[in-house]
Amino acid sequence: MKWFEIALVVLTLGSGLVWLLDKLFLAKRRAARAGLLDTEPALIEYSRAFFPVLAVVLILRSFIAEPYKIPSSSMMPNLLIGDFILVNKFSYGLRLPVTNTKFIPTGEPRRGDVVVFKPPHAPDENWIKRIIGLPGDHIGFHGDTLYINGEAMKYEVLGEYAGKGRNAEANGVTLLRESLPGRTHTVLEQIGRSNPAGQGDWVVPAGQYFVMGDNRDNSEDSRFWTQTHFLPEANLRGKAFLIWLNCEGWFCKGSFDPSRIGTSIQ
Numbered sequence: 001m002k003w004f005e006i007a008l009v010v011l012t013l014g015s016g017l018v019w020l021l022d023k024l025f026l027a028k029r030r031a032a033r034a035g036l037l038d039t040e041p042a043l044i045e046y047s048r049a050f051f052p053v054l055a056v057v058l059i060l061r062s063f064i065a066e067p068y069k070i071p072s073s074s075m076m077p078n079l080l081i082g083d084f085i086l087v088n089k090f091s092y093g094l095r096l097p098v099t100n101t102k103f104i105p106t107g108e109p110r111r112g113d114v115v116v117f118k119p120p121h122a123p124d125e126n127w128i129k130r131i132i133g134l135p136g137d138h139i140g141f142h143g144d145t146l147y148i149n150g151e152a153m154k155y156e157v158l159g160e161y162a163g164k165g166r167n168a169e170a171n172g173v174t175l176l177r178e179s180l181p182g183r184t185h186t187v188l189e190q191i192g193r194s195n196p197a198g199q200g201d202w203v204v205p206a207g208q209y210f211v212m213g214d215n216r217d218n219s220e221d222s223r224f225w226t227q228t229h230f231l232p233e234a235n236l237r238g239k240a241f242l243i244w245l246n247c248e249g250w251f252c253k254g255s256f257d258p259s260r261i262g263t264s265i266q
Helices: 002-033 042-066 166-172
Strands: 065-069 083-088 100-106 114-117 127-133 136-142 145-148 155-160 172-182 183-189 200-203 208-212 235-246
Touching: 065 235, 083 208, 136 183, 145 200
Parallel strands: none
Antiparallel strands: 065 083, 083 235, 114 127, 114 235, 127 208, 136 145, 136 200, 155 172, 172 183
């Protein structure tokens, strides 16, 4: 949520500025008033107390790891509704909070990475998908098959998906193992019932990526974006790497799956 990020930056800078001004000027003035009962103003007291906490939270959230909650089924079977995940914020470069401007490059996305990003048509939202196409790739999706640079990906049928709670909406859908170049992962497909609107061929421009959800028939991804089918590198927020909790409702009302805790995201 961008408003939270803005508020965190403003509070951190504001409390830090108050603390610094007191340290350099105001505290000396109070100390010079010998013999007077001069209590420390509440604003200064609170700023000194909260600034270190706010600064640590801002640094961790902006440059180390940021938490997100999965709200939809687009990444099933690998990410379920109610999963709380951690996103590595330095995998692809250190970025300034709020503006998301990269100031230190540290790496590039790889095919198969699960990434959090701001979609070009909804820049105030955070979405999560899997990177399928890298700059320069020719991507095709026809029938139920993904093609990368003219080569059809291989699939292994694992059976039918069976979920619990809200994730049971996909029960009966075919569970497959998809083999991307250098990496495998599972996907869901309603064999023979692909949406015609998601069929086509695309060439990924420089500095952009083609992303898809693992729940192939229930994912609003690059195949369906109308303004542009591609994700700009500047919109990346980070790489998803860990599930630290699964809880559908507030206070885990309705569903809690402890087996999800500590699961790495492949």
